[in-house]
Amino acid sequence: MSTSSPDGKFTVAGDADGVLETPYLNSELPNLLHRIAEEGGYAYATMASLAATGDIRAAEAAKEMAWEQLHSGPWNSVVPIWRDAYSTSCMHLAKIHYGNCEFNQAIKVLDMGIIMGGMMFRDDLNAAISKAMEKARRSVDKSESEIEFVSGDINVAEVQHLLPRKSLSCKLVGKSSALSLEAFLKDHYLSGSPVVIRDSMDHWPAKNKWNDMNYLRKVAGFRTIPVEVGKNYLCPEWKQELITFSEFIERIRSNDTTTVETTYLAQHQLFDQIQELRQDIVIPDYCFTGGGEIRSLNAWFGPAGTVTPLHHDPHHNILAQVVGKKYVRLYPASLADELYPHSETMLCNSSQVDLDNIDEKEFPKILDLEFQDCILEEGEMLYIPPKWWHYVRSLTTSFSVSFWWSGSEKLDG
Ligand SMILES: O=C(O)CCC(=O)C(=O)O
Ligand SMILES: [Fe+2]
Known part of the structure; x- marks a missing residue:
């Protein structure tokens, strides 16, 4: 009482x-x-x-x-x-x-x-x-054993049928190990060119912790989080729900039964909400090279098969792949007019084209456009320059963190 x-x-x-x-x-x-x-x-x-x-x-x-x-x-x-x-x-x-x-x-x-x-x-x-x-x-049962998310090795030929047409057949995003800050600034940030950075997040506590569901359950299980349910945010049946992290983990575990709709913890500022998870990640030094400001840290956590449809964001972005793998396709900002953006203000940063099911009659130009793509592997970070269009599909259970930052006016012009 x-x-x-x-x-x-x-x-x-x-x-x-x-x-x-x-x-x-x-x-x-x-x-x-x-x-x-x-x-x-x-x-x-x-x-x-x-x-x-x-x-x-x-x-x-x-x-x-x-x-x-x-x-x-x-x-x-x-x-x-x-x-x-x-x-x-x-x-x-x-x-x-x-x-x-x-x-x-x-x-x-x-x-x-x-x-x-x-x-x-x-x-x-x-x-x-x-x-x-x-x-x-x-009051939680301490006897639970470690349960790991299985991300396993992916054979490209095996997943090819899940990917949009022409995937992995044109220009791949270059991958660079131990990329210096100077080289990042000169060859990518200033020239607006994407790159996959390897070996730069091995020291993150998250690398050893986040593939253990019991760890996530322990630090976040009781917490309420907003999730997205349905194919993707452009579909009419799509909705948002508030559920606990434990309930969400259960949904991820049961996702391979095809009846369950995909649930995605997408673009949520989870690290402002859950301090313990914030301590597991480190803002990459690359985010400070241009002298700008961090805008937001977002979590993207879900089962295999989540799709973020083709869209662009205004900021520099490092998408860090902590658990699992994702397919990412990028179109340069200069192709905006050919990518059929929605006309409503709310959606004008999203393309009308569903890359998983292209309506060639309505969007004939899209198939001829050049793009770069890659499979973003666990432990890799992808730099997406501002306004570059991106489509993202998870190939396994996946947990990524995006770091958005704005450049300094001096450098970005
Ligand atoms: O990982 C995803 O599903 C989308 C990521 C994204 O759009 C972003 O980081 O801006
Ligand atoms: Fe994005």
């Missing part, structure tokens, strides 16, 4: 550790509620004050009110303070679950606060997650 003290902190009888400390939230809450009331959120402010005393119904109601505000229009038109209001309510609810020893529920609600909420109380949320994870882990 949890009880609350006048300052809103929770204590649990007989369990000195039964409190989630939230120093920043405690000091900032009155100010936040005042500002929200000024925005017209009186009802929220009242509920949130009650929630701070441990009232679970009030905590749920406040969370619901903030959720409605987050979904009242396009994401970028949401008044930012409502994002902090949402994470505040998640925190209040998590404290109550934690006090009741419902650690998985506490973690779930804290993750929602991280994924959907603002940055104001991020440190409190992260600290609370670490504490709840520690508790949750104690």
Whole structure:
């Protein structure tokens, strides 16, 4: 049973550790509620004050009110303070679950606060997650043996039928071992030319850890993550779901039964969310050569058969292949007009052409275009210059990390 003290902190009888400390939230809450009331959120402010005393119904109601505000229009038109209001309510609810020893529920609600909420109380949320994870882990069966993802050797002839037409028959992306920073800058970054860099991530802890499902389950199993379900994001049946990392690992394991739709943890800033996984990777020095700024680190984790359709991104990109293999095809930025981009603003960085099933009548030019491609092997990193079009298909269970960075104006012009 949890009880609350006048300052809103929770204590649990007989369990000195039964409190989630939230120093920043405690000091900032009155100010936040005042500002929200000024925005017209009186009802929220009242509920949130009650929630701070441990009232679970009030905590749920406040969370619901903030959720409605987050979904009242396009994401970028949401008044930012409502994002902090949402994470505040998640925190209040998590404290109550934690006090009741419902650690998985506490973690779930804290993750929602991280994924959907603002940055104001991020440190409190992260600290609370670490504490709840520690508790949750104690109840996990420790006897599980190591289960490795099987990525095995791929025979190109065996996978050729899975790849788009003409794959691996034209120009392959060059592979370079121990590429110096100077050579990268001169021959690739400045000249806008892709390259596969070998032997540059052997020291990453992730290299030895991420192919062990039990490790991933241990550090992230209880965490909630957004996944994509369906063929790819351009298909009408495609949807997004929020599931736990453990549920996702189970889906990967059962993916070879053809009835299950492909689930992909794609383009998610997982390393902002899960600190332990962030410690397993290292930002490659190549990302700093142009004097620019890191824009985002994204995780791409899924079974064999995930497809990211042909599209381009505005930034320099190093796609690091930690577990498994992927087929990647690249078209230069200069071919944009011949690649049939979608006309709607939201999708204008994606091609209308489905490379897995090309409609030759509608898109006759595509078959004659020159491209470069490769099989990106475990332990290799691919440099994709800004605006280069890319199509990516996983050939095995695969976990990649992309590092997007912007160049300095001086160098990029
Ligand atoms: O690995 C993938 O599926 C896509 C990666 C990608 O599009 C990127 O890193 O920008
Ligand atoms: Fe991309």
